[in-house]
Amino acid sequence: MADSVLRLSDVSVVRDGNPVLKGIDWTVEPDERWVILGRNGAGKTTLLQIAAAALHPSSGEAVVLGESVGHTDLAELRPLLGFASSALARRIPRNERVLDVVMTAAYAVTGRWNELYEDIDERRAHRVLSEWHLDHLAERTFGSLSDGEQKRVQIARSVMTDPEILLLDEPAASLDLGGREELLQLLGGYASDPKSPAIVMVTHHVEEIPQAFNRALLLKDGEITAQGPIGDVLTSENLSATFDIDVEITESDGRYTARARQGVEG
Numbered sequence: 001m002a003d004s005v006l007r008l009s010d011v012s013v014v015r016d017g018n019p020v021l022k023g024i025d026w027t028v029e030p031d032e033r034w035v036i037l038g039r040n041g042a043g044k045t046t047l048l049q050i051a052a053a054a055l056h057p058s059s060g061e062a063v064v065l066g067e068s069v070g071h072t073d074l075a076e077l078r079p080l081l082g083f084a085s086s087a088l089a090r091r092i093p094r095n096e097r098v099l100d101v102v103m104t105a106a107y108a109v110t111g112r113w114n115e116l117y118e119d120i121d122e123r124r125a126h127r128v129l130s131e132w133h134l135d136h137l138a139e140r141t142f143g144s145l146s147d148g149e150q151k152r153v154q155i156a157r158s159v160m161t162d163p164e165i166l167l168l169d170e171p172a173a174s175l176d177l178g179g180r181e182e183l184l185q186l187l188g189g190y191a192s193d194p195k196s197p198a199i200v201m202v203t204h205h206v207e208e209i210p211q212a213f214n215r216a217l218l219l220k221d222g223e224i225t226a227q228g229p230i231g232d233v234l235t236s237e238n239l240s241a242t243f244d245i246d247v248e249i250t251e252s253d254g255r256y257t258a259r260a261r262q263g264v265e266g
C-alpha cells in the first residue's frame with residue numbers, strides 16, 4: 001500500500017495563547033479527496049496550513065509526505081504541495097501574464113523576475129491551462145480575468161508542479177452560479193481521475209463539494225466532530241451539531257444541499 005500523504009497525531013495549535021486546534025488525529029491517503037467543513041473560526045485554514053507544512057504544531061506530530069513538519073527542509077517539500085487560497089491569489093500581480101502565473105509555480109514564486117524557464121515548463125503550463133479550460137486566456141493579464149477564471153488559474157498554478165497533495169482553501173467562494181458549477185465540474189473530473197493527487201478542500205458550503213469527493217472532516221472549535229467516508233459523515237445530525245443550527249442535508253448524484261429545518265417549517 002502507498003504511504004499516507006498526511007498523518008497528524010494529536011496535533012494542537014495555540015495562537016496568541018488561544019487553542020485553535022486541539023488533539024487532531026487525521027490521516028490522508030493518496031486516493032482520498034477530503035472536504036473540511038466548519039463554522040467561521042473553527043480552525044479549517046489553520047489545519048490546511050499544517051497540511052501545507054507552513055505552520056508547525058504547538059504539540060503533537062504532523063508528517064507531510066513522509067517528512068515530520070519542523071524537522072525537514074521545506075524547499076524540497078514545496079513543489080510536492082499544491083496550494084490555492086485567496087490569500088495566495090492576492091500576491092499575484094494583476095499585470096502578470098496568465099501563462100507566467102502558472103509557470104512561476106515551478107519556482108514557487110509569484111511575479112516573474114529572472115528565472116530561467118525551460119521549454120518543458122512552458123509546454124506543461126499550456127497543458128495545465130488547457131485542462132482547466134484556460135488555454136484561450138494564456139496571454140491575458142491575471143487582473144483582466146473574471147473571478148471564476150482567476151480561481152481556475154490559481155488551481156492550474158497549484159497543479160503545475162504535479163504535486164502529491166492538492167490543498168484548496170474555499171476555491172468556489174464568491175463565484176456566481178455559472179462560475180461555481182464550471183469550477184465544480186472541472187474539480188469533480190480532476191478528483192475522479194485516479195492519477196490525480198490526494199485533495200483536501202476547505203469550504204463553508206456543502207453545495208460547493210464536487211462530485212467524486214469521498215471523505216469529509218467536520219471541525220468545531222478546533223476539534224474534529226466527525227471524519228470518514230463522506231456519506232457517513234455528512235448527515236443532518238453531524239452538520240447540525242457542527243454548525244449549531246438544525247439543518248437538513250440531502251444528497252443527489254454526489255452533490256449535497258443543506259437548509260435550516262426551522263426555515264422549512266416556518
Ligand SMILES: Nc1ncnc2c1ncn2[C@@H]1O[C@H](COP(=O)(O)OP(=O)(O)OP(=O)(O)O)[C@@H](O)[C@H]1O
Binds near residue numbers: 039042043045046
Ligand atoms: N495568526 C493568528 N494569530 C492569532 N490567532 C489566529 C491567527 N490565525 C488564526 N487565528 C485564530 O484561530 C482561529 C481559527 O482560525 P482559522 O482561520 O483557522 O479558522 P477557519 O475555520 O478557517 O475560519 P473561516 O471560516 O472564518 O475562514 C480563529 O479564532 C482565528 O481568530
